[in-house]
Amino acid sequence: DxxxxxxxxxxxxxxxxxNLPCNHSTISGNEYVYWYRQIHSQGPQYIIxxxxxxxxxxxxxxxxTEDRKSSTLILPHATLRDTxxxxxxVRVAKGTYKxxxxxxxxxxxxx
Amino acid sequence: xxxxxxxxxWVICKSGTSVKIECRxxxxxxxxxxxxxxxxxxxxxxxxxxxxxxxxxYEQGVEKDKFLINHASLTLSTLTVTSAHPEDSSxxxxxATRRGPYEQYFGPGTRLTVT
Numbered sequence: 449d450x451x452x453x454x455x456x457x458x459x460x461x462x463x464x465x466x467n468l469p470c471n472h473s474t475i476s477g478n479e480y481v482y483w484y485r486q487i488h489s490q491g492p493q494y495i496i497x498x499x500x501x502x503x504x505x506x507x508x509x510x511x512x513t514e515d516r517k518s519s520t521l522i523l524p525h526a527t528l529r530d531t532x533x534x535x536x537x538v539r540v541a542k543g544t545y546k547x548x549x550x551x552x553x554x555x556x557x558x559x
Numbered sequence: 560x561x562x563x564x565x566x567x568x569w570v571i572c573k574s575g576t577s578v579k580i581e582c583r584x585x586x587x588x589x590x591x592x593x594x595x596x597x598x599x600x601x602x603x604x605x606x607x608x609x610x611x612x613x614x615x616x617y618e619q620g621v622e623k624d625k626f627l628i629n630h631a632s633l634t635l636s637t638l639t640v641t642s643a644h645p646e647d648s649s650x651x652x653x654x655a656t657r658r659g660p661y662e663q664y665f666g667p668g669t670r671l672t673v674t
Contacts, residue, residue, distance in 0.1 A: 482662060491652050491665035545656060546593060547663060549603040
């Protein structure tokens with residue numbers, strides 16, 4: 449299973465863009481990158497996912513490098529409610545499609 | 560869409576008793592459901608994968624006789640913690656997938672405290 453590496457913590461000023469990096473250097477060609485976040489004592493919330501191309505939705509943008517060995521989640525205008533642990537996951541491409549969670553990045557948005 | 564519920568949201572039980580946690584997909588049929596455990600300040604740890612009508616597949620190190628999983632329908636999976644002990648106290652989270660992109664939708668979690 450591909451593993452992911454994320455910085456343990458980051459701070460971001462409210463209203464500024466939060467850029468959360470993730471390394472997945474052993475990713476296979478047909479494996480997707482997923483991003484979830486977990487607010488304290490809740491289940492993880494889906495944010496976005498991608499395979500090769502950059503993706504954008506109402507919550508965030510996902511930038512995947514051309515070699516697919518790393519990606520960046522961008523929250524364009526962080527708010528206090530974005531304070532959470534963000535998980536980058538490379539989904540197993542076959543079989544049960546299970547997720548293996550890494551340690552995530554604890555993002556703190558500062559007022 | 561894609562809402563997953565869990566019941567109960569929290570439970571306290573005495574050591575030696577069994578506890579059942581339900582996971583339901585409310586507005587879609589789940590091809591697969593997953594059960595995770597999370598200790599304080601730690602990441603989610605996958606415990607098992609279950610498909611409707613099949614035996615669950617447990618991750619290495621997870622005791623299948625202690626954590627009984629039943630997946631009776633495409634919208635319901637249950638996790639029973641048998642003969643619970645204080646070290647089983649944790650946050651248990653389920654997720655469900657549906658056909659297609661197979662992303663997982665997570666429930667709100669169940670906090671189990673064993674006294």
